[in-house]
Amino acid sequence: MMHFSSSPLRVSLIGGGTDFRSFYEKHNGAVISFTIDKYVNVLVKDKFDRGIKLSYSVNEYPKSVNKIKHSLIKNIFKLYNIRNNIELISIADIHSKGTGLGSSSAFTLATISAINSFLNQKSIDKKKLAELACYIEIIKNKSPIGEQDQYSSCFGGFNFIDFKKKGLSVNKYKFNQDELKHIQKNLFLYNTGISRSANSILYLHKKKIKDKSDINYLKFLRDETYILNEKLSNKNFDYIPISINKSWELKQKFNYKTKNKSIDKLIKNGINSGASAAKLLGAGGGGFILFYVNSKKRKIFLQNMGKKNFLDFNFEDNGTKSRQL
Secondary structure, eight states: EEEEEEEEEEEEEETTTTTTTHHHHOEEEEEEEEEEEEEEEEEEOOOSSSSSEEESSSOOSSSGGGGGGGGGHHOOOOHTTTOOSSSEEEESSSSSSSSSSSSHHHHHHHHHHHHHTTTTOOOHHHHHHHHHHHIIIHHHIIOOSSHHHHHHHHHOEEEEEEEEEEEEEEEEEOHHHHHHHHHTTTEEEEEEOOOOOOOOHHHHHHHHHHHSHHHHHHHHHHHHHHHHHHHTOOOOOGGGEEEEEHHHHHHHHGGGGOOOHHHHHHHHHHHHOSEEEEESSSSSSSEEEEEOOOGGGGGHHHHHHOOGGOOEEEEEOOOOOOEEO
16 A cells, blocks of 8 residues: 655745744744645655665665665654655655745655555644654754744645744635635746755854844844735735735845845846736745736736746645545
């Protein structure tokens, strides 16, 4: 029997960076994001010779768990005390390196979910699954990241995630299909073609929080997220491009490493071609740019920016899913 799990990629509208525990435990944090119908898929099954085989962007045949090169897989296997007799295959709809779409957390969630099924354990509720993913990535893997990706991908949908010292909550917006279509038709995901490792950017982000350097920019970002949440709760969608621009402005002010000349040029071209808002997704440096374009400017925008550079997507509402095949 094969055990299959998938977890969606996410797009963060505003608030990324305030989801670091070192920040939100003192100042509170907030993120507004949505998931899209692009997934990281993980399949787990018994291996006929009782060894270990791992297939992702490369193939691994480690003699033991300690010899596994993929640190996330190694830590998950150790968490579940897996020693051998397993084959794991991961296939993603989009390459997983440096997209700014939360692919690492989606992979972690899908892997935990598939292995949990493989071991015939009871299904994990979404909150516990997201907590486990945070534990693996942040505590065991020592990744310098926040906690929005795990909860966004796990729960799925269009959410306001409220981070507080006493705990966090995932609050799904109650938009109808017409409202979702109205929002989606104005959003465009542009592939910069620049793949990057975000760790140096994130380490600086973490250090600046610790040193309380420029921390007010993160507080402003949190407050802007609260404002957008109020607007969306009242179905005021016209505020979305304002928030996207403010998010990008504050992100750059807090961490200068988020941008470079290539990104600046692409965003400038997009704005000059009719976009009313733009921001680079994820930690920065490369990956996908989110553009907001009104209907009247859409045709010229796509002509100037090149249709082939955009990712076709739909909103997704289910989050991490698993089944047996």
